[in-house]
Amino acid sequence: MSAKLLFRLGDAVDADVYSADGRLLISKGTVLTDYHIEHLDKHQIAELSDHSEHTEEAASSEHQESVIQKLYEENMQLIEGIFHNINDTGVLTEELFIEAASVQDDLILQLRDDRDFIQCILQKVAVDAYLFKHCLNVGIIARKIGELLSLPEEDQILLARMGLFHDIGKLKVDQNILNKPGKLTAEEFEEIKKHTKYGYDLLKDSPLDSIFLLSSLLHHERNDGTGYPGGIKGEKIPMLIQILSVADTFDAICSNRVYKGARSVFFAVDELVKEAEKGRLSENIILAFTAYLLQHEKGRLIQLKDDRTGRILHVHPDKPNRPVIVINDKQVLDLKKVGLTLHQLMH
Structure with a gap:
């Protein structure tokens, strides 16, 4: 079932809506716009999940x-x-x-x-x-x-x-x-x-x-x-x-x-890569570590300049600080190709 059939434009959702991997997509009480409906469709949300599962997960996480x-x-x-x-x-x-x-x-x-x-x-x-x-x-x-x-x-x-x-x-x-x-x-x-x-x-x-x-x-x-x-x-x-x-x-x-x-992890990644490029710190060690750091940010919302947001889609093993990102869930940008780092887009 499409989200367009389950949710109606202008409705206020009566429970938090989560993705399949447990991320909060829309908070309880949110009045739905076209953007929200499309967002839910992208995540193939066809029914409201049992919030008690997420409450239990939250309690376990707090412990x-x-x-x-x-x-x-x-x-x-x-x-x-x-x-x-x-x-x-x-x-x-x-x-x-x-x-x-x-x-x-x-x-x-x-x-x-x-x-x-x-x-x-x-x-x-x-x-x-x-x-x-x-x-x-x-x-x-x-x-x-x-x-x-x-x-x-x-x-x-x-x-x-x-x-x-x-x-x-x-x-x-x-x-x-x-x-x-x-x-x-x-x-x-x-x-x-x-x-x-x-x-x-x-x-x-x-x-x-x-x-x-x-x-x-x-x-x-x-x-x-x-x-x-x-x-x-x-x-x-x-x-x-x-x-x-x-x-x-x-x-x-x-x-x-x-x-x-x-400073942020993204700034630190840039600085470490610079140290590797200068030959001061081991390139193999830094590439392995910084790729790991950026891989763990994949899919998460990142605040960019000018009120834009981005998500990491792919991390280049040889240039971890220049990943492929999607901006505002619309524009795909390969930072390696344009010669920018993720931190540069953030500050």
């Missing part, structure tokens, strides 16, 4: 969010405690490491089936807890990238652990510089850069695999030699640390800081 929030807070508190313990004692004990790993695994397990887990972790907590939030997020994101690259499970786990401790050296940086709201002087930036060496020194006497020391020391190195502290290049940077660097950069862009607001 899952509550579980994730609790686990996230537990991870944050534990990481903060461990960091301060290492700062005071100069060593990460095996017991503390195992405790951190166990709690992190519980959180990752809850997040793995969450389609929006990237957005979920980016939206957590405030600026004053940035260091602990950032380390937790980087571990989760790095593990996901490892999964996207089909790395062995043990390497994925290692990436998650590396993320937890990669920025611990920032505890030794002057906090007034670290949290300065304005632009850093050249001398202040040099002090910030020392966090890589500070982190190495804090972890060197701990019973950890050497990759943890290297991840703290090398996560700001870049493939073209423009990074720090050593200016090393390409294959001299271990692959796991190259993955960590991508996760670190992505979370930093999307996070609130005292000196900048959080």
Whole structure:
């Protein structure tokens, strides 16, 4: 049955109308126009679905969010405690490491089936807890990238652990510089850069695999030699640390800081692709990760410039930031062909 036979122009719908995949199409009380009728026809809506199913799904989703929030807070508190313990004692004990790993695994397990887990972790907590939030997020994101690259499970786990401790050296940086709201002087930036060496020194006497020391020391190195502290290049940077660097950069862009607001995932995708094109970060890693991010936005309504809206129809594996989109559900535009990025259409 056509929507035109079920719904009449000018009627007010008496219940929310959902698509087959559970997306809300029209809210209860909406007075139907020709646009609404055509919209329903496109989704082949011939009958009203049982709203109780969606209510149950919403309740389940809220419960899952509550579980994730609790686990996230537990991870944050534990990481903060461990960091301060290492700062005071100069060593990460095996017991503390195992405790951190166990709690992190519980959180990752809850997040793995969450389609929006990237957005979920980016939206957590405030600026004053940035260091602990950032380390937790980087571990989760790095593990996901490892999964996207089909790395062995043990390497994925290692990436998650590396993320937890990669920025611990920032505890030794002057906090007034670290949290300065304005632009850093050249001398202040040099002090910030020392966090890589500070982190190495804090972890060197701990019973950890050497990759943890290297991840703290090398996560700001870049493939073209423009990074720090050593200016090393390409294959001299271990692959796991190259993955960590991508996760670190992505979370930093999307996070609130005292000196900048959080930027969107679409902006971050553009920035990561630029870093790959410049040869600073691994192209293979970035293409896999950014394609994953954009694939998860397919079908969702995206606000563009000039009050237009768009939806992603196809993501090009070689140019994820230039997908094929449909504007206002009418005009199909291949951004790769016209040389624009999705973020450019949004801002």
